[in-house]
Amino acid sequence: MTTTAPATVDALIRHIEEASLLSSSNAILDWDQETMMPQGGIEWRARQQALLARIVHERASSIERGDLIEAVERDREAMADAQTAALVREARRDYGKATKLPSSLVEEMTRISSMAKHEWALARAASDFARFSPWLEKLVGLLRAQADCYGFAKDGERWDALADLYEPGCTARSVAAVFDPLRPRLQGLVADLMAAKTKPSGEFNDYLVPIAQQEELSRFVAERIGFDFNRGRLDRSTHPFCSGSHCNDVRLTTRYNERCVNDALGSTMHEAGHGIYEQGLPFARVGTPLGESVSLGIHESQSRMWENQVGRSRPFWSWLRGELPRAIGADSARFSLDQLYAAANVVEPGFIRVESDEATYNLHIMVRFEIERAVIGGSLEVAGIPSVWNKLYKDYLGLVVPDDRRGCLQDIHWSMGAMGYFPTYTLGNLYASQFFEAACAEMPGLLDGVARGEFTPLKAWLNSNIHAHGRRFTPSELVQRVTGKPLSPEPLMRHLEGKLRPLYGL
């Protein structure tokens, strides 16, 4: 990794880079399919992507790859370099993931999840969990088999092996250790807000803004907070996402709702946060683990920070209010700063996770975590999911779930065979709060700058403290290193309490 890197290190890097060239090509095909491809292209596209994925997997799990990793691991001189050691640690991790599953299991998972996704969509439309249940049972069986192939610590549980795919080092116990104390505090906060006599006005959320103006505004804000349009794009899609090929070619999408400009603004800042992370990864390391993001949780912290800590803050709206008349029409000047700030922070328990506010969001995640953990652990049958789901929604959010469509069938994740994924959303919120507190402590004028539309200091801080490292540090190492502490629920609670109680007159 240094200029005098030994030949084996170079050879390993080249080997990893080649697979990355192909997987990042596949990522462009993915993006193209979601945004550009005419519908007729679907059949051939599926074959293009399957072949590319197969070639990538063959290379990533090849004996040659294993030999190269081993050769560098044995090379004491090379391993004395911290960057090389991190590279090899992550290469070993990836090689393990790529080689531990028998290909028969991979194929069965691909086959079943492809059908299950389809069945899930039908079951959701019919609001009938029983229809999806046999498919989810098959998936759970395969996921348990996967977890056994990957392995997990003796004092851990099967769920850990799945979560580790998305958040290295994440265990059910470590998640529970954060979630358990967080839950009653969130419930208490939400209960207080709901009982408050003062309610923030959501009037701006009903303000009609033509899509073309919203698109202009979204671009303007994304660029202003630091997304580089010379190295990225912003398009439309039904479900907003951040994708692309590498740090110099990052593709965001967002969606527009004529009746709520905050929808587009929130999703654009969220995806731009992901995009700013991707663009901040070092181009010199592109294609290797040191040029990749740490984990889904850390990625989510970047999107949530721009969406919530920045985008729902009073200073942000103080700045944006001055820009609105030019961007979405002079009439928008009639909204006061109080009204704009309030509209971005209305709390209201609801059935649907993706429509929920900052305070209730994590309660949705906790329901899913508990169910996943029990199903993978074996203490809950798949058929029992709806009743547990509905009970937890009653307990955590005080809601009576009316049907499976608005209940346990609402998310696509499980139908894709993704269990162990949901907690990364809440981990993202927790990391975001903890990182943002650290940034504010290091840069006392940060929020004053936001009120003047100055976002570069925060972006630069994230670039150097988080993005530049790629996967050099594990998620928990990174949190410790950046904030001086292990992950804690306190910063998130301080963020929510400090913002929402005053807004509700408490």
Next chain:
Amino acid sequence: MTTTAPATVDALIRHIEEASLLSSSNAILDWDQETMMPQGGIEWRARQQALLARIVHERASSIERGDLIEAVERDREAMADAQTAALVREARRDYGKATKLPSSLVEEMTRISSMAKHEWALARAASDFARFSPWLEKLVGLLRAQADCYGFAKDGERWDALADLYEPGCTARSVAAVFDPLRPRLQGLVADLMAAKTKPSGEFNDYLVPIAQQEELSRFVAERIGFDFNRGRLDRSTHPFCSGSHCNDVRLTTRYNERCVNDALGSTMHEAGHGIYEQGLPFARVGTPLGESVSLGIHESQSRMWENQVGRSRPFWSWLRGELPRAIGADSARFSLDQLYAAANVVEPGFIRVESDEATYNLHIMVRFEIERAVIGGSLEVAGIPSVWNKLYKDYLGLVVPDDRRGCLQDIHWSMGAMGYFPTYTLGNLYASQFFEAACAEMPGLLDGVARGEFTPLKAWLNSNIHAHGRRFTPSELVQRVTGKPLSPEPLMRHLEGKLRPLYGL
């Protein structure tokens, strides 16, 4: 190729299909680079494309591929099927092209042409051929070496080996046999038109139409003539092209000039003609030679026919005139059919090939053909190109070339190492005229239908007579089969004389 195809035929098809999946993925990356990719993505994209191209070439030139072809060739039963025999003939042809060049020569060509393209752009900007000359000399040396690797008939010449890459079976002698009698007739026609007292009005070519309206109109016309937007797209680029992945995913681009709607209309119909060919290739054969286009000349015949035989015809304008007020504003109704038809058919000799009209276009091509043939054959030094170029422009078009920028430096082709390519443009015009005459003879009401906006009969005729066959027939076989005659200059001359003389009052 039948349902009882022997295992070897299936294995060969699968082998070819796999490489096609990768090369068509690369084609999407190409399209993306031209239309969507942020500029920062260029460096990594070049590496993605180079790797994919290398993998495709490795597979296309592999011993396994050769063995599979040979096995089918030896299988008499399989070869008794005409489709299989055609598939194997074309597979053998492709395998020969892929294996005959030593990789050192391929790499040297890639390296030199990449630099030469850059040097050409600089030389053109400076209008200084001497600056480009040493690069072109290198390229010519490599092209001659390439031609020797590919080989050519004993009674043929080196140029033939290069032309065969673009137009199978094309030789300098066969081109000259058509070009030689065509040239004086074109020159005579142009001279007569230039001397005519009546001049068609180009007024509509100066009519301002906002780009957004031109875009609507272009889409409308492309769809109406038969381009299927469920299996394709239309975007913008500096240089219009037709690209994409396969018959169900065809990507067109066009360009817009506010001051000349005929620019966009012509280039859209041209590219849509290419696109209709691509969409007409059989999906059941996708990824194999029987799902691919015959040659560049045949491809160009499809674009030129829609652009010229249809798009510059009086019946077409008779139909489109009724659509213009809705599409580009009520004021456009002030143009008479005579004016619209005339504006699409103004003839004027000029220096620049890509801006030239139907009558003079082929004279530009003839200049290039003669120079290429002489340079590759060895009778002309590269340094002598400008003086020969300028002499031929004087002789053929009556023009005194003012500088190299508007002379022999105007085209990018040679700098990319593409010699033997230019004649396919004129072959396309010749094929187009001959095919269109055959279509009109078989369907006597064809042009009356065009005047009513009915384009399906022509499209269906092209689909079944040309597109559906893929590469089953060679270009000359196809012309003979579809028109009952070998390629001849007569239909083109009848088309031009029959249209242009009356327009010029002759």
